[in-house]
């Protein structure tokens with residue numbers, strides 16, 4: 316019997332996890348991974364940490380490609396897939412190391428092409444020759460990070476930067492540049508920061524925190540033009556700057572799928588087997604996939620989809636049920652966690668904002684169950700709230716209010732998380748596995764908790780040193 320030829324397009328976070336899961340499950344086909352970036356796969360969440368200088372480049376590499384058995388996995392870097400020929404079941408590609416175009420047959424194809432940044436409507440971003448203005452940067456890949464790092468320079472205190480976009484990505488970059496010493500400003504078109512995740516009180520607390528940490532914030536105004544004088548805003552102000560970083564806007568990378576005639580809405584439309592609804596030999600996972608009208612854009616669902624698909628390709632039957640979104644902001648000095656969609660989910664809202672200490676907590680509760688939550692500035696209760704959210708625990712009438720109160724020493728001394736509760740959504744690590752580790756180093760090296768978005772770090776610290784951990 317001939318072995319199944321599985322071709323994966325993209326070598327990002329979803330693809331790497333897929334390969335690891337296939338190997339762990341003893342998948343008996345042959346896997347070829349075609350990634351257009353020249354570098355081995357890396358943790359995109361930590362790009363801002365590389366820019367900031369807290370993580371060396373090689374510390375963010377993912378997986379261990381050197382250990383792949385070539386009989387089972389062929390990893391080809393610098394290799395871009397241009398077309399999919401569904402009739403012949405072939406992909407056409409260009410390999411940076413070989414001249415001309417090449418065709419490669421598949422029995423099954425996985426699209427893990429991620430997402431691409433989109434240019435906001437600001438005049439002057441692109442020059443007459445079609446190139447980006449030299450001051451303008453995207454921040455999606457390690458190559459973008461290297462370019463921005465070089466532009467920030469070795470004497471960054473003399474440089475100024477404007478980050479366009481006050482979403483999760485924009486705040487990560489803005490914090491990294493500020494920590495590097497650049498005078499950094501954020502421009503956000505909506506009325507407050509993180510407007511997709513937070514309401515006005517949470518967004519305001521965050522803006523206050525950011526200013527306190529040295530980053531200026533302008534909300535409710537849009538950048539309209541880049542000139543020699545700087546970035547012109549629609550309120551008439553001009554921000555003088557050496558660098559402009561674009562973080563507003565991105566969309567699933569679906570051009571290949573579209574040209575191949577697959578159904579694409581915002582992402583490649585897939586069923587519960589993560590197969591295209593047009594062609595069941597082609598799957599899509601990660602940022603480029605759309606299931607039940609939802610594209611995700613976060614690592615935990617991308618990794619969950621990779622695990623489900625690996626199971627299915629290895630003979631399993633468990634299909635993909637929608638992921639719960641858990642978003643954490645990984646930025647030095649800023650703490651935000653968002654479960655579900657607290658601004659758009661129906662239910663009773665229990666909320667507490669304390670501008671004096673810079674904290675905001677919002678729970679949306681339906682029939683006693685937490686159906687969404689947002690926490691800004693103080694994540695000490697995030698583990699417990701996530702546990703209730705994940706399990707659908709029915710709470711008594713006073714419990715939501717109690718969860719909003721500041722944590723007491725008694726809470727810290729005896730964290731109420733059960734062993735099987737998932738603490739790190741990025742790496743799928745439970746409280747029990749953390750408790751079994753001797754310290755943070757062991758947690759990092761054996762479970763990979765805290766090395767993804769980093770949002771689980773406060774809970775991990777509590778679990779390791781319940782009596783003494785700082786909140």
Ligand SMILES: Cc1cc2nc3c(=O)[nH]c(=O)nc-3n(C[C@H](O)[C@H](O)[C@H](O)COP(=O)(O)OP(=O)(O)OC[C@H]3O[C@@H](n4cnc5c(N)ncnc54)[C@H](O)[C@@H]3O)c2cc1C
Pocket residue numbers: 324325326327328329330349350351352359360361362363394395396397427428429430454455456484487568571600601602603612613614615617643644645768
């Ligand atoms: C700076 C930054 C910070 C982030 N922070 C967070 C965070 O804190 N928390 C969180 O959950 N998520 C975060 N995200 C989002 C997260 O990184 C993505 O959800 C995740 O990477 C999705 O994995 P993926 O494999 O679908 O896509 P990617 O990791 O983007 O990988 C896709 C790969 O496919 C390649 N590719 C595309 N087309 C082709 C082609 N035709 N041929 C060959 N290769 C191709 C791309 O170059 C890329 O290498 C962040 C993203 C960025 C950019």
